[in-house]
Amino acid sequence: MTLPHPAFSIHHSAFPLGSLLTPWTPTSLEVYWPMILQGILVSVALGLIGCFLVVRGLSLLGDALSHSVLPGIVLGFLVSGSLSSPLILVGATIMGLLAGVLVHSVHHHSRVKEDASLGIVFTTLFALGVVMINRYAGQADLDPGCVLYGNIEHFIVNVNARWVPAAPGHERYTFDPRPLLPMALILLTIVVLLVVFYRQLLVTTFDRAMAISLGINATLIHYGLLTMLSLTVVASFEAVGAVLAVALLIMPGATARLWTDRMGRMLFIAAGHAILSTLFGYWLAHRSVVDTSAAGAITVAGFALFLLSWLFAPRTGLLTTARQRRRLSAVIDSENLVKAIEELKDDATFDNLAKSLNESPKALRRRLNDGIRRGWFKLDAQQRVHLTDAGRAESARLTRAHDLWEQYLQQDLGLPPDHVHDAAEWIEHHLSKDKLAHLAEHLQKPPSP
C-alpha cells in the first residue's frame, strides 16, 4: 500500500523537504483531516480503555491480546476476501477472547506462572498469524506491513476515490466519512458504556470484594472489558498495527496516572494525551522534515509526552520533586543557621558559624545571604551576624516545636529522654502551625509561647 497519491504530491511540491518545518495550513488540513480524525478516534478509544487496564495492572494483557488477534484477522480476511468485512472483526474478537482463556488455562492448569503463560500464548498465536499471512499472502492482497505498523495513510487513499474538482481551477477534496464510521461507533459505545457502568467499573477495579458485596458481577465486568478491548484493538489494527495499538493502550493511561490519582480526571487527561499525541504525530510524520509512518510517529509523540510528564508532572514529576526537595533542604539549612546564631549570641562571626555548623565557607555564605533575604538576620560592622525580630520569632518557633515534640515523645510514647533529641531535631522543620497548636492543646500547654 504505497501511496502514489495527490495529497503527497501536493505536500512535496508545495513544501519541499528542504524547508524544515511546515505549519498546518487550510489546504493541508483539508487533505489530512480524515486521517487525523481517524487517528484521534483510534487513540482516544484505546486510551480510555487503557486507563482501566493500567489501574487494574493488566497492561501486558492488552499487549498479548493485540498480538493474538492476528490469526483471527487473517482467517476473517481469507473467508470474506476483504479487509473491511465485519467477519474480520468477529474472527479477531473471538481470537482475542480465546487468547484470554488460553492464558488463564495454561497458568491455571500447570505450574507455569502467569507471565510465562502470557508470553507463550501470544507469541504462538502471532507466529500462527505470520505463517498464515506468508502462506496465503500471494492469493490475497494482505499486507504484512499493516501488521507491523498499520497504515493510517490508507484513509486518504480511501477517500481519494471521491476526490473531485468542485469548480474549474479550484480543486477541492470532498470526503466520504463512511470509512470513519466503525471507529466512531466504537468510540461512542465505549463512552456510553463508561458513563453507564462507571460506578461498577470503578468499584470492581479498586475493591473487588466490596463490588461483590454490592451485588456487582465482577467477572462479567472483567470479560466485558476484555471484549471491548479486543473489539477496539481489532478496529484500530488497520490504522496502527499490533504493537503500536499496545502503545496507544498504555501510554495515555500511564501518563495520566502521573498527573492525578482520581479516575475521572485520569480519563480526561488520557483522552487529552491521545489527542495531543495524534496531532503531534501527524505533524511529525507529514508536515515536518521527516516523512515517515504516521502510526510510528504518534507513538513517538505519545512516548515523548509521557517522558515530559515523568519529568515535570506536578507532585510526582522527577524534576518537580527534586526541586521541592532542594527547596525544603534550603529552608532547613536556613533554620538551622538561625538556631546556631541564637546559640552563639554575640560570637556569631562568620568563622565561628562555619566551625559550629561544620560547613564550607561558600555554602555558609549562600545560606547567610538566603537568611538576610528572608529578613531573619543582619550583619553589623564587625561582620557579626545578629538575629532580627523576625529571626528571633523564627528561632522561638523552632525551639518550641522541638520542645513540644520531645515532650510528646516522652509522655505519649514513653521514650527515654536521651532518645528524643534527634527525632525532634528533624521534625521541628516539618511541623506546621496547625500541628503545633494541636500538639500544644494535646500536651495542655498554652497555645502560643
Added chain:
Amino acid sequence: MIAARFGLDGSAWTLVTRFLGGLFDGRFDSLDCAVYAAIFLGVTCGALGSFIVLRRQSLLGDAIGHSVLPGVCLGFLAAGGRSIPVLLLGALVSGLLSALLIAVLQRTTKLKTGECMGLVFTGFYGLGIVLLKIVQRQSLPGSSGLDKLILGGQIAAISLLDTLLIGAVMLAALTMIVIFWRPLSVSSFDEEFAQGLGIPVQWIHYLLMVLLTVAIVISIQAVGVVLVSAMLVIPAATGYLLTDRLKRMVILSAFFGALGGVTGAFFSYLDKDAPSGAFMVLAAALLFGLAFFLAPRHGLLPRLKRRYDQRQRTAAENLLRTLYIMREHRGGTADMRFGVDDVAAMRHETPAMIHRLRRIAARRAWVERDSPDPIILTEGGLEEARRIVRNHRLWELFLTQEANLASDHVHADAEYIEHVLPKDVLRKLEQMLDRPTADPHGRPIPGGAA
C-alpha cells in the same frame, strides 16, 4: 501436503531426508550455516530463558526484543547498508538502553512493572518504525529485507560469519552461566535469601539483562524482533514442566530451543522466503503443548490420572471400612460374606453404587472377583480394611486428645485423612498416644503390623 504447500515434489519424508542429506553431505554451505546458527541460538535462548522464567520476568524478553528496532535501523543508516556487525551493535545499544530505562521508571514512578515495560518497548518500537520508513525511503541496498528482520526473521540469509558470531555468543553465555551458576540460581529462586548470603543480587540482575540482550540481538536475524521473546520463554517453560532441578531444566530448555530452531531452519530450507522465526516458535509451542499435557509429574493428563486413581482408591477403601465395621457388629466372626443390600443399607447408598464400588475393590483383589452378591472379603482386603479403620480411629483419638476437639466433631476429618495418612506419621501418632486400644467412641483400634 507440506510439499504441495511449498511447491516442491516428494513426500514429507523425502523432504526430511533431502534436508538431512544436504546437512551431512560434507560440504559446508548455507544450509549448514542456517542449521548451526539455529542450534546455537536455540541453546543460548533456552538456557538463558530458564532464569527469566524462574524469576517471573518472561515479558522482559518481549520488551527488549521490540526495543532493539531503532538501534537496528540507526545501524542500517550509519552503515549505509546491511552490515550485520553494525546492526547488531546498534541493536545492543538500544536494547540495553531500554532495559535501563525500564529499571529507572520502576524506581522513580508509581507505575507497575508491566506498565513500565509496555511504555518503554512500545515507545522504542514506534521510534523504530519511524526510522524504518526513513530507511526504506532512502532505498539503501538490502533495505527490503528489513521487514523480515521484524516480522518473522529469515534464517536462510545467515552467513558463515554470522554463524560464527552466534556460536561465540553461545559459548560466552554458557561460560557465564557456569561461572556464575551459584549466584544466578540462588537469586532466581529467592532474592532475599541470596542477599542474605551476600550475593550482589543487583549486579547479577544486570549481568542477566546484558546476556539476555545479547542473546536477543543475535536471534533477531533468524526469529524477528516481535517473536524473539518466544524463543526465550517457550523452551524454558517446557523444561520447567519436565523437571524440578534447575540444572536439568537449563539443559532441557537448551535442547528444546535447539530442536525448535532446527525445525525453523528446515522450513526455511523448503522456502527461502518463509518466516523461519514463526516456524521456530510454532515448533517450540508444539513441544510445550506436549509437555503441558504429558509431562510425567506436572503434565495435565498424568495429574488427572493420578487424581482419578486416588478417587477410585478412596471409594474402594470406604467400602472396605464399611465391611470391617459390619464384621465388627457380627462379633468379628470368620464369615467374610456380606449381602449387597445389607451393605447398601449400612452406607445409605443404592445397591448399584455398591456394585460399582465392589468392582473397583475387586480390581485390587480386596474382595473376591467372581462373587457379585454376596461380597466376599479376601485376606488382603481384610488387612487393608484393618489399616483404614486403624487410621481413622487413631486420628479421631488424636484430635480428641491432643487437639481437644469434641468426640462428635472428629469423624468428618478422620474420614478424609484415613486415606492419605503416611506410615511414618502413623508411627508417630501411636507413640504420642501410647499405643492405644480404643477410640474416643469406645470402639477397639485394630492392631497393625506398624
